Amino acid sequence: MSRVRTVLGDIEPEELGVCDAHDHLFLRSAQLPGRELDDVDAARAELAAFRAAGGAAVVQWTPYGMGRRAAELPGLARSTGVRLVCATGLHQAAHYGEELPARLRGAGLADLFVTELTEGIGTTGVRAGLIKVAGGFHGLDAHARRTMTAAAEAHHATGAVIAVHLELGTGALDVLDLLCGELGVPGERVVLGHLNRFPDPVVQRQAAESGCWLAFDGPSRAHHATDWHMPDALRALVEAGFGERLLLGGDTVAAGARSVDGGPGMPYLLRRVRPRLARAVGAELVDRILGEHPGRAFAVDWK
Structure with missing residues (x-):
């Protein structure tokens, strides 16, 4: 039976509710010095704001070694009533700077992912519910190929979904050639993120023809082609018959981007993006994209 693995345990897909399918409560990166998401009170306030806007769940894509603060997530889920899904996996090497442990550059990476999916993250008791990896700009470097190979091994061992950061939205076909072609991951077990950044x-x-999930995330970023391209992009995919493969997320990655810090934050997805997309593809479909599709995308028949 397929279930979504939240930080408070496995649930039925339909229990997930209205979901921000790609976001971050906590994140630390060598690429974003001084802009860390590491404030528990701010995370709680952001979840409360999202809940007040009609949100019920958030899938946090922060992977291993980037300040996930997994131990804090169960308490946040309980206090706000928002269901949370946590990730294992590994981002691009540049996000770790000199902190990437040597063992993560070689063998044993798949074992780490499997352990965090099935036994828990460290001593927190929190089990990850997806694997997050990352491609490069219009291609895949050696690090990306290594992490995606480990992710595929972990998928085959557990059934877990693989969510992919596409650098500036590029490299989608290279990712699918590797994951679904060479490594045998079914398309429906792959989520491609940031497609709106390269429209x-x-x-x-x-x-979409691979059967993968297409995530449009990170709205209201002035340096990306996001909000103003998104309605046309979704309409084109719907007209091509791929309306049932779509996901939406906020992808808050830095302090200052949260709604409680003056940015658009998680509520913006429901407050502004939702009605705008409803005018383009219909409210009924947008309701399914937010309220039904994430449950289907992240539900796993766990092995």
């Missing part, structure tokens, strides 16, 4: 309709349709 190529041909690539998006080709990616």
Whole structure:
């Protein structure tokens, strides 16, 4: 039976509710010095604001070694009533600077992912519910290939979904060639993130043909083609028959981007993005994208 693995335990897919399918409560990166998401009170306030806007669940894509604060997540879920899903996996090497342990550069990476998915993250008792990895700009470097190979091994061992950061939205077909072609991961077990940052309709349709999930996330970023391309992109995919493969997320990655710190934050997804997309593809479909699709995308028949 397929279940979504939250930080408070496994639930039925339909129990997830209205979901921000890609976001971050906590995040630390060598690429974002001084902009860390590490304030528990701010995270609680952001979840409360999202809940007040009608949100019920958040999938946090923060992977291993980037300040997930997994031990804090069960308490936040209980106090706010928002269901939380935590990730294992590994981002691009640049996000770790000199902190990437030597053992994560070689063998044993798949074992780490499997352990965090099945036994828990450290001593927290929190089990991860997905594997997050990352591609490069218009291609895959050796680190990306190594982490995706480990992610595929962990998928085959557990059934877990693999969520992929596409650098500036590029490289989707290279990712699918590796994961679904060479490594045998079913398309429906892959989520491609940041497609809105490189709004190529041909690539998006080709990616959708694999059966993967297409995540449009990170709204209201002035340096990306996000909000103003998103309605047309979704409409084109719906007209091509891929409306049932779509996900939406906020992808808050730095202090100052949260709504409680003056940014758009998680509530913006429901407050502004939702009605705008409803005008483009219909409210009924947008309701399914937010309230039904994440449960289907992240539910796993855990092995």
